[in-house]
Amino acid sequence: MMETGEEVHAEPNPMCTSKGSGQCQNVSLLEAAEDCLPNSTTPPGTTNTETVINEGKAKIIFPSANEVFYNPVQEFNRDLTCAVMTEFARQQLLSKGIQVRIPGEEERQQIVVNLMENETAGTAAGSGDASVLKRTATIGEKCEGQNFCLTVGNTNQGDGGGFVSDCLSLCSMLMYGSRRRQDRFDVIDLDPYGSPSQFIDAAVQAVSEGGLLCVTCTDMAVMAGNSGETCYSKYGAMSLKSKFCHEMALRIILHNLDLRANCYQRYIVPLLSVSVDFYIRVFVQVFTGQAKVKASASKQALIYHCVGCGTFHVQRMGKMISHGNKEEAENDPDVPSVELMELGGPIWAEQIHDQDFVERVLKSVEQNPKRFKTSDRILGILSMAKEELPDCPLYYTMDHLSSIIRCNTPSLLQMRSALLHAGYRVSLSHASQKAVKTDAPPSVIWDIMRCWEKIHPVKREKLSESCPAFRILGKEPVLQACFDIREDANPKSRKQGLKRFQENPEANWGPKARAKVGGGISQTLEEKRKRLQNKRKLKLSDPDSGKTIPCKIFREGYYASGEECQQEATTTRTDQ
Numbered sequence: 001m002m003e004t005g006e007e008v009h010a011e012p013n014p015m016c017t018s019k020g021s022g023q024c025q026n027v028s029l030l031e032a033a034e035d036c037l038p039n040s041t042t043p044p045g046t047t048n049t050e051t052v053i054n055e056g057k058a059k060i061i062f063p064s065a066n067e068v069f070y071n072p073v074q075e076f077n078r079d080l081t082c083a084v085m086t087e088f089a090r091q092q093l094l095s096k097g098i099q100v101r102i103p104g105e106e107e108r109q110q111i112v113v114n115l116m117e118n119e120t121a122g123t124a125a126g127s128g129d130a131s132v133l134k135r136t137a138t139i140g141e142k143c144e145g146q147n148f149c150l151t152v153g154n155t156n157q158g159d160g161g162g163f164v165s166d167c168l169s170l171c172s173m174l175m176y177g178s179r180r181r182q183d184r185f186d187v188i189d190l191d192p193y194g195s196p197s198q199f200i201d202a203a204v205q206a207v208s209e210g211g212l213l214c215v216t217c218t219d220m221a222v223m224a225g226n227s228g229e230t231c232y233s234k235y236g237a238m239s240l241k242s243k244f245c246h247e248m249a250l251r252i253i254l255h256n257l258d259l260r261a262n263c264y265q266r267y268i269v270p271l272l273s274v275s276v277d278f279y280i281r282v283f284v285q286v287f288t289g290q291a292k293v294k295a296s297a298s299k300q301a302l303i304y305h306c307v308g309c310g311t312f313h314v315q316r317m318g319k320m321i322s323h324g325n326k327e328e329a330e331n332d333p334d335v336p337s338v339e340l341m342e343l344g345g346p347i348w349a350e351q352i353h354d355q356d357f358v359e360r361v362l363k364s365v366e367q368n369p370k371r372f373k374t375s376d377r378i379l380g381i382l383s384m385a386k387e388e389l390p391d392c393p394l395y396y397t398m399d400h401l402s403s404i405i406r407c408n409t410p411s412l413l414q415m416r417s418a419l420l421h422a423g424y425r426v427s428l429s430h431a432s433q434k435a436v437k438t439d440a441p442p443s444v445i446w447d448i449m450r451c452w453e454k455i456h457p458v459k460r461e462k463l464s465e466s467c468p469a470f471r472i473l474g475k476e477p478v479l480q481a482c483f484d485i486r487e488d489a490n491p492k493s494r495k496q497g498l499k500r501f502q503e504n505p506e507a508n509w510g511p512k513a514r515a516k517v518g519g520g521i522s523q524t525l526e527e528k529r530k531r532l533q534n535k536r537k538l539k540l541s542d543p544d545s546g547k548t549i550p551c552k553i554f555r556e557g558y559y560a561s562g563e564e565c566q567q568e569a570t571t572t573r574t575d576q
Helices: 029-034 072-094 127-139 162-176 197-206 228-235 245-262 290-299 355-367 375-387 398-405 412-421 442-455 468-473 525-531 535-541
Strands: 002-004 051-055 058-062 185-190 207-217 266-276 279-288 300-306 312-316 341-348 426-429 432-438
Touching: 051 072, 072 185, 072 207, 072 266, 072 279, 072 355, 072 375, 162 197, 185 197, 197 207, 197 245, 197 266, 207 245, 228 245, 245 266, 245 279, 245 290, 245 300, 245 341, 266 290, 266 355, 266 375, 290 300, 355 375, 375 426, 398 432, 398 442, 398 468, 412 426, 412 432, 412 442, 442 468
Parallel strands: 002 185, 185 207
Antiparallel strands: 051 058, 207 279, 266 279, 300 312, 300 341, 426 432
């Protein structure tokens, strides 16, 4: 296994233990991530500025308050990674006649496998990596011939010039140097601070045939449509600011992974893709095959998105036909409001989950729920992923559909029942609590909303002729929708009351600040947000807020008499 993860402490020991006479103290996850304990009691072998935190069975020593990046909220990410890697290892070793047993599971066979014995990367594991590796190590002892054991941590400690450049080169060059078939890694985990785009090209070459590639993206502002041009420069696709932006972000990174792999006659098969909290996480297998690579164009699609009504159309970039593997284009999109269309993508248009693999991971967590602290949430997310329609990209949201025609919102059960009565498939989405994913065309969606508006009418006289609601409601529905609640409209995960969308774990729980070179206490995001609140409005209202520039002639002493400048000594910079 190979990991290039969050910023780490570059000590030779994987546990980052340094020599000294001070001691450290075990504290909670949040206290350890934010507070430095210089006067705490520490065990021998550590300094008095180090802090020990615990996550699962892993213990991580932090050298200072902000020298190593660590976010306790992402424990779910690390737990899910452990569950997926364990099931992947079980699947790979089962083909060799070896069964893997996790402590807490029923005994099946006495042969066990340790995925962590040969940890010989030369760099220390990161704060997120150590937790993953320790818990994965509980599987057992090493199996000969397997390449799961190699671990590489990202030694990036901040944005300190040459050190960061050297670190990024270390991770990338290590992967580039492992492109030969006998040197490739079975598992590569990319979990950097921000975008993983600089590692993807090396990763798709260094992973073994059928190996597991795990990628985390925390730059959601870029991938969710706030900066489409930046998204294109990093991932080769234009993101759209829309209600389905979180699933679109998943499909953008899958498109980028497949695009990079295609350059080397390789292609990807997604196993699991989730959008949770403030990041996205994908798990894919990488294979080699020239014939499959030629079919990759038919797996990509452009998105036509109506800026008026929010309707989207998935335009495949090609279609595979039986004779000659020829590709041909599809028809033009059909939207009801005839507003301006914006183009997004390309995105991955195939399924983003392997239903069989998700089922196996789900059963593994169900059999051993005490293994992870976030088992309840893992069960909820995987149950929703298993229920999603695999061949229907993107989704609509109920609040957005209702806001377009300016009426009250039907319940999810009513909308799902109407689609089922009309003969279409429908599911929820793990990416949004109010999402409706269906294979129904946009015309059927809006016919259902027109029928709902007839039951709950809006004031037509207040609608402008130029608004989308006037144009949509101006047509009579072709389909007469039935909103009677059906038994199969309520999904199983909802009936069981699983933890699908958790509440905020704490105040200001989002992304943390980047670690600083040399550590030290940096300004928190809350303080920075408070300091910069309404800064543009204050500049426009305050005439003295501009920068005062002293007169160059007066400063250099060219005036022979007087202590004051004879010209205008200052200029005020104002925002236009």
